[in-house]
Amino acid sequence: MTLQERISVSTAPEPYRVTQRDYKLLDESGAFVRYAKTELIEGKIVAVNAQHAPHIRVQSTLFRALADACDAIADGPKAWIDGSIDLAEFSMPQPDIFIADTLPDKGAVPLSTVRLMIEIADTSLRNDLNVKTPLYANAGIAEYWVVDVEGRVIHQMWGPVAERYAERRTVAFGERIEAATVAGLTVNTGIL
Structure with a gap:
């Protein structure tokens, strides 16, 4: 059903779900210039929180460790920061x-x-656990980590089934974390 058809059928106001195509057009037009970072999550354009020193420190340190760990795996994958993922029609x-x-x-x-x-x-623990976990699991992302800066733990999840992950463990900062789905990918979280 097109938006026009939906409007003529409905008498109550409804939010419009933005598609990836719409989101890309808006981005290319400069609509998000005043925001540091936006995401498309289930059809909603979300302005992401500012990143403060604790977030930046953990992100940079963990990225460097993951990049080194990936480089140590022959013909292995690579670590990247802040890329747009083509997840689903209504999510990027x-x-x-x-x-x-x-x-x-x-x-x-x-x-x-x-x-x-x-x-x-x-500052985003609730969102990362309650909104992004089912989103990523439903999309079939094999493994998902939420790094809880304040709690000093990593919530590691793998084995996506519908909107949840069948397997989970919590790794405290200071322990080694081994990816469940990327053979040979291990990081010492003591650096965090």
Whole structure:
């Protein structure tokens, strides 16, 4: 049903779900210039919180460790920061860190190349656990980590089933974390 058909059928106001195509057009037109970062989550354009020192410190340190760990895996994937992921028609998130097999020459990162998504939660823990977990699981992201900066733990999830992950564990800062779905990817979280 088109938007015009829906408007003529409905008498109550309804929010309009933005598609990836709409989101890209808005971005290209400069609509988000005054925002540091936006994401498309289930048809809603979300302005992402500012990143403060604790978030930046953890993101940068973890990224460097993951990049080194990926480089140590022969023909392995690579670590990246803040890329737009082509998740679904109504979602294009920008995880803080992600592990992917390749990057395209242009456009968003294809979902099929993503092996692991990581969100750094300084002020966004509730959103990362309650909104992004089912979103990523439903899309089939094999593994998802939420780094709880204040709690000093990493919530590691894998084995997506519908809108949840079948497997979970919590790794305290200071312990080693081993990716469940990327063979050989291990990081010492004592650096965080």
